Amino acid sequence: MRKTLLITLIAVVSALFSGCGNNEKASAPEKDSKQIDQVQGVDQQKSDGKEAFENYLNSITPILQEIGTWGQKYEDLRTKSANGQISNEEFAAAISNELLPEGNKLQEKMESIMPEEKEFRDVQEKLNQMMAKNNQAFSEIIAAINAGDASKITSANNLLSEARELERQAYYDLKDLSDKYGVPFMNQ
Numbered sequence: 001m002r003k004t005l006l007i008t009l010i011a012v013v014s015a016l017f018s019g020c021g022n023n024e025k026a027s028a029p030e031k032d033s034k035q036i037d038q039v040q041g042v043d044q045q046k047s048d049g050k051e052a053f054e055n056y057l058n059s060i061t062p063i064l065q066e067i068g069t070w071g072q073k074y075e076d077l078r079t080k081s082a083n084g085q086i087s088n089e090e091f092a093a094a095i096s097n098e099l100l101p102e103g104n105k106l107q108e109k110m111e112s113i114m115p116e117e118k119e120f121r122d123v124q125e126k127l128n129q130m131m132a133k134n135n136q137a138f139s140e141i142i143a144a145i146n147a148g149d150a151s152k153i154t155s156a157n158n159l160l161s162e163a164r165e166l167e168r169q170a171y172y173d174l175k176d177l178s179d180k181y182g183v184p185f186m187n188q
Contacts, residue, residue, distance in 0.1 A: 053183055133162045140153075
């Protein structure tokens with residue numbers, strides 16, 4: 001009891017005396033305090049940014065996985081068509097009946113994500129455009145086969161190339177953001 005009382009008394013006296021003194025000495029700790037507050041503010045912003053990026057990644061990752069599976073279905077169909085395992089008409093029907101409707105649903109899912117942070121919105125817009133280009137390309141492939149128009153196949157291939165470019169840009173942006181915030185991304 002006496003020990004607790006003594007410690008409390010010393011703490012109170014120390015607090016009283018530390019409040020006394022001239023203003024010059026007090027200004028240095030005040031500057032240090034402001035610097036500490038600024039550093040803590042930057043750390044808090046980085047922490048908030050990291051959490052926001054993790055949330056953003058968590059929202060797009062399942063969709064990106066679905067897109068990967070969807071893209072593999074297209075590659076399998078394209079290979080079967082090129083090898084003569086399915087006819088052009090079967091290829092167009094599979095795209096029309098399966099891949100295009102699935103692609104439209106994936107595009108809707110991707111477009112429903114609306115991040116608040118500008119740096120995430122830029123990536124999101126690339127992902128949205130990528131999906132739109134892929135779906136346009138599939139529509140062109142169907143039209144080309146139905147009309148027997150080779151120029152539409154060229155147009156579809158150009159759209160697919162643009163979609164791949166947007167995908168790479170989005171990937172690099174996501175990689176840069178993951179490095180910035182120290183969040184593991186894909187195969188890290």
